[in-house]
Amino acid sequence: MNMRSYLIILLVIMVSMIFAGCLKGEKAHSxxxxxxxxxxxxxxxxxxxxxxxxxxxxxxxxxxxxxxxxxxxxxxxxxxxxxxxxxxxxxxxxxxxxxxxxxxxxxxxxxxxxxxxxxxxxxxxxx
Structure with a gap:
């Protein structure tokens, strides 16, 4: 894998973590x-x-x-x-x-x- 592929994977993981946190937060105070x-x-x-x-x-x-x-x-x-x-x-x-x-x-x-x-x-x- 080249550097660009690693960066794309890292970005996808970070975005997934952000959305998972938001969804979890919504449920916590709903x-x-x-x-x-x-x-x-x-x-x-x-x-x-x-x-x-x-x-x-x-x-x-x-x-x-x-x-x-x-x-x-x-x-x-x-x-x-x-x-x-x-x-x-x-x-x-x-x-x-x-x-x-x-x-x-x-x-x-x-x-x-x-x-x-x-x-x-x-x-x-x-x-």
Missing amino acids: DLVGTVNVENLDSATTVTYTFKNQSGKRVTVIGGASYKLHRDNKLVDEGIVPVKDYIDLDPGEDYTDKKTFPNLQPGSYSIRVEWNKTVVSSNFARN
Whole structure:
């Protein structure tokens, strides 16, 4: 085999690994579907997020939701919203929680919330 053949084989293997990882990831978080709502009140911004079990089986989620808040495309805050050690969600059941950010500076924001490998996000502005 020549060098070109080795490179083609290597490329095919890499692409296959990428697609296998994507498909595996899709299945891992397909049990939950999420929504996020942002509300600006006075000087505070409240982010309310809901994750619903859309599967036909009970889903156990361990740990809290993580979030990343960006202003003008720069990370300004990140963390975890703690919950109890685990939460069991029956089919059709949802979990709602919120995070409040006091006194955000004016600008364009985006919030990204991840829980049990399901990600929801929203863009909003503070004036």
